[in-house]
Amino acid sequence: MxxxxxxxxxxxxxxxxxxxxxxxxxxxxxxxxxxxxxxxxxxxxxxxxxxxxxxxxxxxxxxxxxxxxxxxxxxxxxxxxxxxxxxxxxxxxxxxxxxxxxxxxxxxxxxxxTVLFAPEDLALVKGDPANRRRFLDDLMVALRPHHAATRGDYERVLKQRNALLKSARSGRYTAAHESTLEVWDQHLAQAGARLLRGRLDVLELLSAHLGTEYAGLTDGSKAATARYRCTVVEELDDDGGTAALPATALPPSAIPSASQDRDRQDPAGGTREAGAVRAPGLEGAGIGDLERMFLEALAAHRKKETERGITLVGPHRDELDLFLGPAPAKGYASHGETWSLALALRLASYRVLGEDDPREGAxxxxxxxxxxxxxxxxxxxxxxxxxxxxxxxxxxxxxxxxxxxxxxxxxxxxxxxxxxx
Ligand SMILES: Nc1ncnc2c1ncn2[C@@H]1O[C@H](COP(=O)(O)OP(=O)(O)OP(=O)(O)O)[C@@H](O)[C@H]1O
Ligand SMILES: [Mg+2]
Structure with a gap:
């Protein structure tokens, strides 16, 4: 267009x-x-x-x-x-x-x-996780505008649940709080599961392009990959964040088998673009699965959340880790590599949007x-x-x-x- x-x-x-x-x-x-x-x-x-x-x-x-x-x-x-x-x-x-x-x-x-690339996009690689969450959500909404409501619903429920957790912390945590919280848990899990599913769809679409776009901008010696780290399925550390665990520390379901790994290698020894973006623990999860996982995670973190007065699990705390070769991009990538990776993320979204409406002139x-x-x-x-x-x-x-x-x-x-x- x-x-x-x-x-x-x-x-x-x-x-x-x-x-x-x-x-x-x-x-x-x-x-x-x-x-x-x-x-x-x-x-x-x-x-x-x-x-x-x-x-x-x-x-x-x-x-x-x-x-x-x-x-x-x-x-x-x-x-x-x-x-x-x-x-x-x-x-x-x-x-x-x-x-x-x-x-x-x-x-x-x-x-x-549109797909807009600007110097501010360096933050996609170097900045805090909110930049990368926004990148995913913006692409999700550009692809399916009805997801603007998905995002809005989640933010609204989250705000209300946080307000309740905060008041429970400053007052005493009572049975009344507990039952109101349970209602908000349901709402949060429902809205959160839809948001997560939307993000996972976007990750799948990006997966086919991120590696290729980065390779096209550089000499191709390092593969660009990404891993979605979801607070709903991963262990939280004491600060309520998820640790950037090496793949071997992930739950068994999240570790690709050796044969899957072999499948990812192309004959030239490079990393094939399919599978360049992974979401360990969430592969194949439908909205119903995600909702159930979300509720389990909320139950597991109930004590911590009421102590801290804030919602610790959910897509608002998730992270998209970016890697160049084996090393995380954040903190390791050079200035030029950071530019190329940020640009590759934008070009990958450009490809995703192009494939979504492949008609001539669209x-x-x-x-x-x-x-x-x-x-x-x-x-x-x-x-x-x-x-x-x-x-x-x-x-x-x-x-x-x-x-x-x-x-x-x-x-x-x-x-x-x-x-x-
Ligand atoms: N709300 C506003 N009302 C009036 N002027 C504004 C407003 N917001 C920004 N400007 C002016 O717009 C100018 C910046 O425009 P812009 O960022 O598009 O510049 P640019 O041509 O891209 O510059 P650069 O080459 O440095 O990136 C500034 O002079 C700023 O004062
Ligand atoms: Mg400018």
Missing amino acids: YISHLSLTDFRSYAQADFELGPGTTVFVGSNGVGKTNIAEAIGYLASLSSHRVSTDAPLIRFGAERALVRARVARGGQATAVELEITAGKANRARINRANPVRARDILGIVR GPILILDDVFAELDADRRSRLAAVVAGAEQVIVTAAVAADVPSELGGRVLRVTPGHVSP
Whole structure:
């Protein structure tokens, strides 16, 4: 798909900006601070209803304005859709599709699909687990917009259960607390099982691509793999976290047999991409299984949770461990490896979304914010080759010469508040 026209009103540094875009590559060039990332952010926001830079909406609205408007014409296959999103700080955002009556913002999810890669994504590798959970959940929602509710339900139940645990801790833990807690356990396990199942689906889809994308960006000497560490099935340490246990310390069910391991080796001795992302202890678990496991885990941690006044098990405490070769990426990977791995995660999601709707002209929009300046010549051209197949690529760069010439495309100049050909 591609955006053929974008209009920003009171969005970030733009009072009003209107410009045409085409399929293929568009490079936004301008000095630091002129508003290039603001454009990338606006397009990303249309797709995900969240910013890759801030967690609240207020900074998205131009200083002194009350609301921001992002409008886009989207071409998907032969079909054109007009989407309009009104962002009001502290209030529910509203949207319109094809100039019809306003709808909930959530209703536009799925119209625009983007994969955005930005320097902030280094946190996918180096940052705390919340970054990686969000990565999985965002992809889950991009694939199946109804999962926005799955995530919302879980967060709401969790908040209420935590409030109860906290009050039980500050007061005395009574029989009344216990029976109310049991009700919340049911709700949490139900919502949590759906969220976990959604994440597991995403992990399975990513598994086919993570290794290949990382190998494509590098010389292929290290295999990129990932392991989902689920608090519902793993031992918690004294701090309520799961230890990054070596595979041999996992429960027997989680250890792949030697023959499975052999299956993973391709004849060249490398790691085949299938199986690059594992979720020990959860393979093949259906929603009913997950719910039961969740309830068992809550029962097992009842004492600890009431002492600490917080929910210690559940998808909100899970981690996605990333590895390059045998070593964890976090704490071990070099700066360049960290970049490549973060980029490989985004490119893998780009592949997943592309496979989800393989129709001609339906692929996601790829947004690369300030990426090329950070890569060496070899990685630049590898990335250019990957990107060449995308329906629409939005690139931002402070220096036009950093963008590989083989990408071609149109250049738009950005000056404060303005975009011009
Ligand atoms: N809500 C807002 N209202 C007005 N101006 C804003 C708002 N939010 C950000 N800005 C301005 O937008 C500019 C930053 O824009 P942006 O991050 O897009 O720059 P950039 O072109 O990507 O720069 P760089 O090359 O350094 O990444 C800053 O000057 C900032 O003051
Ligand atoms: Mg920028």
